[in-house]
Amino acid sequence: MNTSETLTFECETGNYHTFCPISCVAWLYQKIEDSFFLVIGTKTCGYFLQNALGVMIFAEPRYAMAELEEGDISAQLNDHEELKRLCLQIKKDRNPSVIVWIGTCTTEIIKMDLEGIAPKVETEIGIPIVVARANGLDYAFTQGEDTVSAAITHRCPEYKSWIDEKNRIEEKSLSVYSKQNRDDTFQSPNHPPLVLFGSVPSTVASQLDSELKRQSIRVSGWLPAQRYTELPSLGEEVYVCGVNPFLSRTATTLMRRRKCKLIGAPFPIGPDGTRAWIEKICSVFGIKPQGLEERESQIWSNLKDYLDLLRGKSVFFMGDNLLEVSLARFLIRCGMIVYEIGIPYMDKRYQAAELSLLRDTCKKMHILMPHIVEKPDNYNQIQRMRELQPDLAITGMAHANPLEARGINTKWSVESTSAQIHGFTNAKDVLELVTRPLRRNNSLEHLGWTNLLQPTMI
């Protein structure tokens, strides 16, 4: 175990299990309500999404596979004509506001020029086409959302200057002066525009918006927005801040291509993270936060029952969705010990504030710094877990059942991506998820059903 004061980063073989980045389609098509996602790949990709979407596939989601057949792979068919044909059909059946083409490993290998074909097809069919290369050669799981977000930033309208925007809003507010229910979105804010990025359910987005509103900060928009036609304006004067740790490419694109100013903060996961996130945004805008510490303490006291369950217990993150560092930091703050944080990819600059908060939290709770292992090796991790015997393992569904059969409590990591985990309001939800295996197995303990393996199995 590492005893120094600094975090150490290791890198293993990368033989680990995670979901393909095209899985982002499953939540993005729901988030962006007027979108259509076309995944250009093979049967393998299609079968994966079919299983990942589960019952949703029967509800005719706004998604389809452009399945590459032998003729496409051997360059016998014209890609442009094929894609145009498919997109025309999509336009006829669904008429979306945007078609997002998702490139896969196969399109990478055959070097299909999606970025070259897209503008032509866009002109021909009259629907915007956004190209995102969410492939397993370069990315893991949630980074799929990152590539789509980064691609969409190019389509956001250009922000006109703050003064112009202010005048425009004031004009608007004068004309509706007579309206009875005038809410304060028509008041001009005394801070530069703020755009938040990350795909979260609209309830969570509203919750975070209202947390910032309490500090007199108005959020101008979200990326991605609920509808493609409502994308926020971006430009030099716009400040951007992310809500998820896996959005490093989006952050870079916003800074370099749209010249926005990135606010680097820990992520709003857990009451400690949420407070730090709000504090940072306030400090950038020169606003003194009001009642934030009280709000945070209130939430902590609401979580007391969960904290009692977690205190002193150990956890091991096998790693697959890039949320691991934030979740680990939150759990450490709850009093848990984290042995290891496996993570597919660690962008140290984008996650700088989060890492620094992790360091501080460890110091504050007098807990040793966890190992951070990038591109882990699942087999080696399982051997390590056999030695360490953690109280809880957070792992993917490929390993959860076998680990449970060997008496190790597990929590499937994927639930963190589908559950609501951001903000003060949802802190309880996260702990509900994390403690569920502990609570369930506590009640099974007296039955003695901990090791359900036959002697011949290892």
Added chain:
Amino acid sequence: MKLAYWMYAGPAHIGTLRVASSFKNVHAIMHAPLGDDYFNVMRSMLERERDFTPVTASIVDRHVLARGSQEKVIDNITRKDKEQRPDLIVLTPTCTSSILQEDLQNFVARASISSDSDVILADVNHYRVNELQAADRTLEQIVRYFLNKARRQGVLNRSLTDTPSANIIGIFTLGFHNQHDCRELKRLLQDLGIGVNQIIPEGGSVEHLQDLPKAWFNIVPYREVGLMTAKYLEREFGMPYISTTPMGIVDTAEFIRQMENFINSFLSKERVDYESYINYQTQFVSQAAWFSRSIDCQNLTGKKVVVFGDATHAASITKILVREMGIHVGCAGTYCKHDAEWFNEQVQGFCDEALITEDHTEVADTIARIEPSAIFGTQMERHIGKRLEIPCGVISSPVHIQNFPLGYRPFLGYEGTNQIADLVYNSFTLGMEDHLLDIFGGHDTKEVITKSLSTETDLTWNTESQRELKKIPGFVRGKIKRNTEKFARQEGITTITVDVMYAAKEALST
């Protein structure tokens, strides 16, 4: 390129992995990019498998694209060889990595030199075959490899077992009710005094494959996987095989009679006669024949249905419905296009029309056109049925967690006939029930009660909070509404805003 939303059979590598992971002590290495190894998740979650899935991905990333994967693949093979000590390592690419056209056969040859276990490359064209065809091919490939090896080493024992015995070929992981069917087949064989020589690949050991020819004959319960192996064994070792699927009273009897023929052709003196067994089982042990005669089954006579699934199950169920229950099959179909000829031949005379297609929209259109009283199909047809409000019983893969029940639910053999009769009967009856409830407004009463409760309160929800409430999924909405109103009353709040909703959620005690 084609626009696809859903596929009935998975990609080829899934078939290979299913076969490889069914054997004991065989490890598969998947040469593929990150995320292609979702097979491990499927096996762990659907089969509720207690052991780690013996499949490791040798990850293809940018490095590999640039430099070639030789080193990585060979390293991974030798590593698994040391760590898990399997008897066989199967290397398989996926559609993506097969385009790289790397000389995987060469890697296998090189890895074989330094490893204790045998190493083979699954020989499958990923753009021409689907999951089922690949599984069939991989099984044959593995059997052939070990039999050839045994022949070379001179350990191939061609003498038959003393008493009649059979191999069961084609039971494997993630198969539709495969585990239960296997149990039922074993029971049936035991009743008849026939030994089970080997079951492959499920739980089989590659070390024992050399003993396959000792059985008197082979049983292939499902056409889709196992036929290639059976044909190979017939060609090379003269082993006969039964390809009749023992599903339903009539075909199970036929199956038993075929076994009787094979066994009697080997025996010189005492001949076996299973006729009395068949009669007893049909009339008294299985309840299906009696069910067909019982009065409430009369209601099913002439009812029209549509059947769709893999070739084996769709054909068998069609015959059972028509022959044994007097039900009218409007359309019988399968997605196993490569087996179209056999299927058409089987269902001819049993249905009005046959449908061979992989396109689920065609199936949906056919069902909508025919307007059957019930559907017997796959999970996709179950959802088509929900949409069209036609009851559906699931009789074939593609599979879903519902098809891995903890209880004993075979489709084959005499117990299978009971399960099928239950399934058919329940599909029709419960379908009727729903219609009756609808007619008598059975579902409305709950709505009315909830409505009246809320109009009695003094609380109002403003437009914004009402909108927020609508976003919450229906099955939780009532609870959240009640909780929020309770909180509001406690705090003396009369107008519920979005902030009140969030505050109520935070204050919720565990």
